[in-house]
Amino acid sequence: MKTRILRSMLAPAAMLSVAACAELDVTNTNNPDITRALASPSDVAKIAKSSVNSWYLASTYYEPYMMLQITADAATGNFGNFGMRFNNLEPRIAYNNNSAGSDAQVTVRPWDDNYSALGAANDALKALAGGVVIPGANGNDQAKSAAMFAQAAALSNLALIFDKAFVVTEGTDLSKAPELLPYTQVRDSSLKVWDALITLTNGKTWSWDADVFPITAAQTAANINRIANTMAARTLMLSARTGAENTATNWQRVLAYADKGITGNGLTSFDVSTVSDGGNLWYDYIKLYGNYDSWTRVDQRVINRMAPNVPAKYAGTPIAPQPQDNRLGVANLPCAANPTTCLAGVTKDYVYLGTVLGDPARGIFMQSPYYHARYRDVSFAFNTSTHTGKPQVYILAAENDLMIAEALARTGGDLNRAASLVNKTRVTRGGLAPVAANAAAILEAINYERDIELLNTNGLSLFDRRRLEGLQAGTARQLPIPAKELETLRLPIYTFGG
Known part of the structure; x- marks a missing residue:
């Protein structure tokens, strides 16, 4: 797998260190290159495009989403990677917000990667506002809409994941220390950009270039408009942290967005699915690991809903299901170490394999003989080169x-x-x-x-479970700002959970 995130070379997440060292007069030796790049129409167009890819990779990375699916009791596993082990303990413990801790990347990756996407989007938007003209009849609208998409989507991620964050846009004065804002204000900032993007694309007939967001649906302005509506509805709905906040959600506004989204009254429905390029720039770690039988399994809480004869928690003995739901089935038992053969002809989303994985000493309750096979063809169960051309659903x-x-x-x-x-x-x-x-x-x-x-489409299970009060006691409902950022900002380190 190649190192892929096309970070902005102009305004990376490190810009946030302004809050800690705004008083320092430091010469930026890269400034002439920044100035030249922002004056080049072709470079600005590339930066706008790359911001969408950076957002997508941040949104489908295994940190934090594998941990969040596990703490939501949607998936399960006890390997020491990706925050899967210690954050799966019962009773729940607090997330270890320690810059030197083994689970530090659970917060660092989504923080850094979303701000990287945001930085690139902001650079492109600033250049366009400054007078850069992209060739083509609709060049500026195409580049602006791509950058706005990444900007809104990155802010949405920050609002859903963290308790607070910086809202940094092309209009932010970076000579001053930005202010940390609560997630509700970060959410509202993202919705403001989604609304602007919806307005920009409304009634337009141009399309994005094929490499901006290679999805199975056409990248027309009309479809971008519909995806933006769906993303705005999801942001508004899933930002609620509690049942009370969920009740207080502006559901009329959710309806207004969603009904103009990728489905809706009188509209032809479509999935938002990227097309895999075999592990180069467009791939999805949520599926690569979430549908990899030797890494992650389905929590029996989910299986119990489809087959009540299966206990909601694994207790050490595999129990075959008596499914009430056609999406659950049984492999051709017995399964070998690699279940490719025993899955031959099995077309169910959820499959009973009859065996578990992981160290039982870390907690038998973390194990499960059930596997999510729906997106197996784009998981690490197969060589990534075979994924080329296959759809990777992000929004069903x-x-x-x-x-x-x-x-x-x-x-x-x-x-x-x-x-x-x-x-x-x-x-x-x-x-x-x-x-x-x-x-x-x-x-x-x-x-x-x-x-x-919706399991393993986009890793958002915890956001659903928290608003519906479905989480175990002590489960962190959101993540704190990474310890390394708090240290830079000279703020107290804090955490959630436990």
């Missing part, structure tokens, strides 16, 4: 449908429509009885479908 159409349905149920909207949206996957893929047009039943069915249908 079903995710947007479920947001519409939940917003309808929570605002007294059309419950028949809400039920029909839930039943798209519940009945067609799960083989379950249709949910009735009843608000309480619809909300419970949505809870179930989001748990089962």
Whole structure:
């Protein structure tokens, strides 16, 4: 796997150290190169494009998402990597926010990588605002929209993951120390950019170049507009940290966004799926590890929902399922160390392998004989060169449908429509009885479908579970600013959980 993140050479995350050393008069020896790059239309266009790739890689990296899926009891594993071991302990312990700690990258990677994407986007937007003209009839709109997409999406990530963050845009005066803002204000800043991008792309007929965001759907302005609406709806909905905040969410606004998203009334639905290039620039670590049978398994809490005969927690004895949901099945047992043979002909999303992995001394409850096989073809179960050309789902159409349905149920909207949206996957893929047009039943069915249908698409399980009060006691509902940043900023080190 090549080192891939196309970081901005102009404004990396290190700009945030301004908050600690704004009083220093330091000459930037790279400034002439920065000035030249920002004056070059071709360089500015490349920076705008690269910011989207940097955001995508930050959004599908194993840190923090593998840990967050495990602490949400969606996935399970006890290897010492990616924060999977100590943050999977029961009872839960606090996240070790230590710059020298083994789990430091759980916070460092999403912090640094999202600010890297943000820095590149800001550089491009600043250059465009300063008068750089990109060749082509719509060159500036294309470059501006790509940079705005990365800017909004990076701010969304920061708002969902951390309790607070810096909001740094092309208009930020970097000669002054930026202010740390609570996640609600970071969220609102991201929504402001999403709204601006939606306005910019509304009614336009141009398209992004093929390499900006290589997805299976066309990169037309109309589709970018729809993806932005879905991303805004998701940001607003998933930012809630508690049940009370979830109730207080502006669900009418969620509905307004989602109904203009990648699904919606009268619209042709599509998934947001990048096309793998075999591990070069476009790949997804959530699937590479989340669907790799010898690394990560499915927490039995999830399996218990589909097969109540299976205990919600593994206790040391593999128990074959009696599925009530068609998405769960059994491999051709027994399985060898590599289950490729025993999975031959098995087309289920969730598969019982009959064996567990990991050290039982670290906690039997961390083990599971159940495996998520839905995206196995783009996991490390196969050489990455074989992934080329295959879709890697980041947002399923079903995710947007479920947001519409939940917003309808929570605002007294059309419950028949809400039920029909839930039943798209519940009945067609799960083989379950249709949910009735009843608000309480619809909300419970949505809870179930989001748990089962969306696993390993984008690693957002914890954000769902916290707003619905589904987390174990002591589970961190958000991450702190990385210790290394707090040390640079000369602020007290703090954490969550335990």
